[in-house]
Amino acid sequence: MVDPVTAAVLAATVVPLASGAAGEAGRQxxxxxxSVLRTRFGRGPAPVAADALERAPDRPRAEVLATHLVELAEGDPEFRGWLHAWFQEAAAAANSRRDVTNIVAGQAQISGGLVQTHTITGSLSFGVPPAPPPDPAPR
Structure with a gap:
């Protein structure tokens, strides 16, 4: 049996995969x-899951799909094993560092500097660094 937290984690994994945010590994x-859902379960018993497969799911659709996957896994040990293995790879793809492409285009007018970034850890400062404190007067 899979607990509800797994369904939530599964939903959080599905969104970047379906949206393309996880790159080629996520797309695969x-x-x-x-493919497995369509081959193994067809379209009939899971119209909401089929809808999520046809369109990149937003968070609510991903949660419905994840809940459905968990229910399928609870009733089918073979699928449960496949889903567990799939999730290990999919989670790695969804959580991996991805290349970021920032584009300034069209009629954009930039005066001054431009900073584009993906992830910042720690401090970030702009402008001239502050002057060091004055030396103490000798005694």
Whole structure:
């Protein structure tokens, strides 16, 4: 049996895979999931899951899909094993560092500096660094 937290974690994994935010590995994981679901379960018993597979799911659709996957896994030990293995790879793809491409285009007008970034850890300062404190007067 899979606990409800797993469904929530599964939903959080599905969104970046389906949206393309997880890069090529995420796309491949999404295609693999869709293929297995269609081959093994068809479209009939899971219209909400099929809808999520057809369109990149937002958070609510991903939660419904994840809940459905957990229910399928609870009733099918073979699928449960496949889903567990798939999730290990999919989670790695969804959580991996991804390349970021920042584009300034069109009629954009930049005066001064431009900083584009992905992840910042720690401090970030702009402008001239502060002057060091004056030396204490000798006694």
């Amino acid at each position: 994981a999404w295609v693999s999931l869709a």
